[in-house]
Amino acid sequence: MLIIGFALVAVPAAIGLITSAVSVSTLADRSEQAVYGAMVETRAGRRLAEAITVLERNARQFAILDDREYLGTYRQNRRLLEEALRELRELDAGEQVKSPVASVASIEDGIYAALSDPATTSTSRRAAIERFAALHELAESVAQAGAQRIDSEVESLRTTARKVRRMAFSQLLALLPVIAFLVVGFTVLIARPIRDLDRAIRQLGRGHLSEPVRIDGPDDLADLGQRLDWMRRELIGLEQDKNHFLREIAHALKTPLTALRDGAELMQERSLGRLSPEQREVAEIMQRNALELQRLIEGLLQYGQAQFGRTALEPVATALPDLVEQSLSSHELALRAKLLQTKVTVDPVRIRADAKKLKTILDNLVSNAIKYSPSGACVRVTAHYMDGQLMIEVADEGPGIAEEERERIFDPFVQGRAVASGPVPGSGIGLSIAREHVLAHGGTIELSDAEPGACFRVRLPVEPA
Structure with missing residues (x-):
């Protein structure tokens, strides 16, 4: 399912990229052909002008010196003109090039005929040589036609490039909503089961094993x-x-x-x-x-x-002040032994709860506070009831709990850091038992910040009696 989702998101983008790539490739081919044609046409036009200049020089030498050796040189250099004319004829050029090329060939043939005829007078030869001016004009017109053709090709390429750019931009605008819709759709489709997986993993990590893991999705x-x-x-x-x-x-x-x-x-x-x-x-x-x-x-x-009886509750009507007093009374000797004072704040209410489990919670929290409190310190116990919620806080003035130990402090057989006089004796399961009884009531227990010492806060959903 994930692969299909990624494929559906990638296909529109791939189509857009392929279309743009084909358009750019076509534009590149046209540009290459235009550059090559312009280069060939420019070179042929330059060779045509050079050949006409060479032939004119040979013709004038022959007319002045009347030496037929120069006529032979003229005849040999005619090949330069013929090669230039052949290249121009082979080009896919318009009438602006073909017509001057044909005229150049015709005029040059007449000049050569006049020069090579022994019966031609010197006046006729000079008249024939003067026709080279027309050849130069025709060569110039061929060069201008080539320049115009190059300008036309460049402008055509610019127009095509603008069209390709507009087409690519239009495709991008058209594909963006589709891609965004697919991305959002599959993100929503995948995000919910991933959140459920994360919650399930966290529940397992906290030891909450009663709720089955059900993941609906891919x-x-x-x-x-x-x-x-x-x-x-x-x-x-x-x-x-x-x-x-x-x-x-x-x-x-x-x-x-x-x-x-x-x-x-x-x-x-x-x-x-x-x-x-x-x-x-x-x-x-x-x-x-x-x-x-x-x-x-x-x-x-x-x-x-x-743990075995987490869900087995026996709720009875209980006076909250009496419950707190019983818990503190059971620790009277331990409090006196360390000269500890107590500060108790309890709402005078009656609630329905499992009195045994609730007293065990208080006993273990108070016992933990006594163990870690220095001699002469104060242990604070607070119990408030409001809107169906019972909140109990037990705080001490001991060394507190290190940050790295906070996540594991409720695990069985885990004790906090040692006090100055050495490790605190105990089994390390008092807080674990308190947590189990809190969970049995559907409540929460947490370690809140206190200065100095540690403060454990319990919240239980209970009904008034």
Whole structure:
């Protein structure tokens, strides 16, 4: 289809170019013929004038000296005149050339006859020689006729060139609308499926795999759309395999981890007897790391459930201020540990939303802000509801997120740059879980500019309760 489109656009242009090329070639051939004819005619006219001059000199020498050797020279030089006359006769010239040529031949024959006749008197010879003046006039008329013919040919070529130029310009004016129509038509025909392809590729790049890829347009672009849809289905299969693996490995680790944690707790509670200080320290390390490992495993399970249940919402009536307060209360110890202040602005409204997923979004954003905030900083939480849109902002005063990391910050297991004291501990899936829950609500989550620190903005379409 694309090849046919390009061919249809190229054919009118090719026709115009070929027509112009043929016209220019014809004009060039005529110009070449005119130049060659003018050159031959000019050369023949010059040779005619030179031959007449030579013959006149020979005739006068013979008349004055009465030496027949000069008559022989005259007879030999007549060949020059005959060659010039033959060239002029062979030209495709008009009567302005043919008539003087015939007169020159006739007059010269009479002069030669008078000179070569022994009975001719000297007076008759001088009279014959005087007729060379008429030959010079005829030669001049031949030259003038040639010049006029050249001027006429030049003017004819100019007229033809103007006609060719006008014809080419007219063809161009006639072809431009056709070419423009074809170009615009095929651009519109191709642009829409290309935009659809671009949107589909961007959706796949963002991990949005639920919408099938359908491209309506030329066959080659439609085939490309089918290949993209095949890739989408393959990615869905890989994503499901990955989530299944995460769930299986998380469940497999929970049982031995529970035993390890319970054992450490029993040791700390002295259920197994008194412990030395070194043993108590080891038991505390075991319990602390067991709890951290349990938190990571629960995060993996939560991420898998978030992806698996992206469309499974359980909307209930929820008071927005209570939801924000519950989230901040669950992080009270972490806030106190880093001496962080909070600035909360929440609209006193009730909404219908999945309270569990909404609280998870808040928990993960607040947890992320606490991790990256320096000691004594402020964490700002804002929640506004207007015209069916809930907007939540969580901002910190940490180091912020580098420009090159912004596009991948919501990908699983990706963490932002390190703070001054070293990397921030965490699984790197908190923001990924928040994004999955936001997408489940049909909303958006983005990283907006904040100075200092980072600010995450969530927009959710929810109904009032």
